[in-house]
Amino acid sequence: MRPSTKTRAQDGAPIPAEGAQGDHELEEALHVVPLRHPLRWAAAAVVVTILLAGVVSLARNPNLDSPSVLQYLFHPAILKGLGTTIWLTVASMVLGLACGTLIAVMRLSANPVLRWIATVYIWFFRGTPLLVQIIFWGFLGALYPMLSLGVPLTDITFAQVSTSAVIGATTASLIALVTNEAAYAAEIVRAGMLSVDPGQSEAAAALGLSSAQSTFRVVLPQAMRVIVPPLGNETITMLKSTSLVSVIGGADLLSNAQSIYAQNFKVIPLLVVVAFWFLALTSVLTIGQGFLERRFGRGAAGRRPNLVTRWLASRGGAAPSLLKEEHQ
Numbered sequence: 302m303r304p305s306t307k308t309r310a311q312d313g314a315p316i317p318a319e320g321a322q323g324d325h326e327l328e329e330a331l332h333v334v335p336l337r338h339p340l341r342w343a344a345a346a347v348v349v350t351i352l353l354a355g356v357v358s359l360a361r362n363p364n365l366d367s368p369s370v371l372q373y374l375f376h377p378a379i380l381k382g383l384g385t386t387i388w389l390t391v392a393s394m395v396l397g398l399a400c401g402t403l404i405a406v407m408r409l410s411a412n413p414v415l416r417w418i419a420t421v422y423i424w425f426f427r428g429t430p431l432l433v434q435i436i437f438w439g440f441l442g443a444l445y446p447m448l449s450l451g452v453p454l455t456d457i458t459f460a461q462v463s464t465s466a467v468i469g470a471t472t473a474s475l476i477a478l479v480t481n482e483a484a485y486a487a488e489i490v491r492a493g494m495l496s497v498d499p500g501q502s503e504a505a506a507a508l509g510l511s512s513a514q515s516t517f518r519v520v521l522p523q524a525m526r527v528i529v530p531p532l533g534n535e536t537i538t539m540l541k542s543t544s545l546v547s548v549i550g551g552a553d554l555l556s557n558a559q560s561i562y563a564q565n566f567k568v569i570p571l572l573v574v575v576a577f578w579f580l581a582l583t584s585v586l587t588i589g590q591g592f593l594e595r596r597f598g599r600g601a602a603g604r605r606p607n608l609v610t611r612w613l614a615s616r617g618g619a620a621p622s623l624l625k626e627e628h629q
Contacts, residue, residue: 369570373561374577382557383578385471389543389553390582393478394536400479401486406516408491419487426484432545434481438473439549474546474553482539489531493524525597533590537583544575554578 359365373379407419426434442464451458468476497520505515547556558571 364569365573366567366570369567370573370577373558373567373571373574376561376574378557378561379554379574379578382552382554385552386540386543386554386578387582389471389475389478389546389551390536390540392475393482393539393543396475396479397482397539398486398490398532400483401488402490402521404483404487405490405494408487409494423484423487426481427488431477431481431542432548435474435477435545435549438468438477439470441468441473470546470550471552473549474543474551477546478539478542482535485535486532489528489535490521490524492531493526493528494520496527497523529590529593529597533586533593536590537586540582540586541579544579 404419404422407415408423410416410419445464447461448464448467449458449461451460494516501519501523502515505519506512510518543551543553544555546553547559550556555575558575562568562571
């Protein structure tokens with residue numbers, strides 16, 4: 302039995318003490334009768350049946366060749382391509398985010414020339430397909446057979462080297478992914494910076510911070526709460542986009558799988574292996590994204606009181622024991 306406590310309403314009138322009768326009245330007031338949804342359950346049963354039939358059909362299909370899937374799941378060539386895929390994803394996101402942050406700052410700059418350059422960059426790289434960009438960088442040697450270092454707009458050259466010797470398939474893949482990601486990251490960062498109250502920048506200026514210090518020490522840390530969710534989705538998209546570098550022989554996961562099934566013609570089993578590893582990596586990234594969202598979203602929104610708290614508040618008082626349980 303809980304100890305009987307007496308409270309008073311805001312107008313000073315006494316409220317009956319808590320007890321069995323008060324608890325009974327509370328339960329009656331909060332009694333909820335759930336609605337029946339037979340059609341909803343029927344639709345769910347149909348969907349589950351269709352999914353189960355698809356899974357069973359796939360498992361019984363001899364063309365899936367499960368032994369070959371297990372055989373190539375940890376094949377050295379597959380693991381090597383997996384390492385290249387992970388490296389391309391991490392490097393592209395780190396460099397793309399750094400370049401995108403710089404472009405976002407240029408886009409928000411008071412300098413019209415910097416704003417125009419950033420706007421044109423974003424327009425171009427978001428307006429052309431990533432696959433076209435990858436192929437372009439892969440065949441850059443057809444446009445510039447030689448790369449030279451010298452004084453611009455003159456014939457003075459200090460060094461010259463073949464383009465194909467410097468920019469191989471993997472390097473071209475990285476350049477294409479970074480330049481494309483920078484355009485999308487710039488818009489994500491810009492949206493996050495615009496979500497911060499302008500008063501924060503004014504307060505930083507009042508404390509004597511420069512514009513750059515205000516941006517990187519005050520605005521960007523607060524904008525991370527808005528930046529992290531879309532940036533996490535962009536990272537997952539980048540992971541899957543690395544498979545496009547197979548068109549120029551980027552030695553990624555899909556490229557190595559294609560090299561294997563070009564010899565043994567086991568296309569479906571090796572595609573299943575590729576899908577498995579992409580799903581595994583996507584799951585890891587999803588968990589990491591959730592952690593970062595909780596980390597940067599702390600204190601962003603308060604907890605909404607539940608039905609018991611609102612009902613007691615409407616009657617002019619609140620049972621301390623119930624509020625304590627709710628807080629716990």
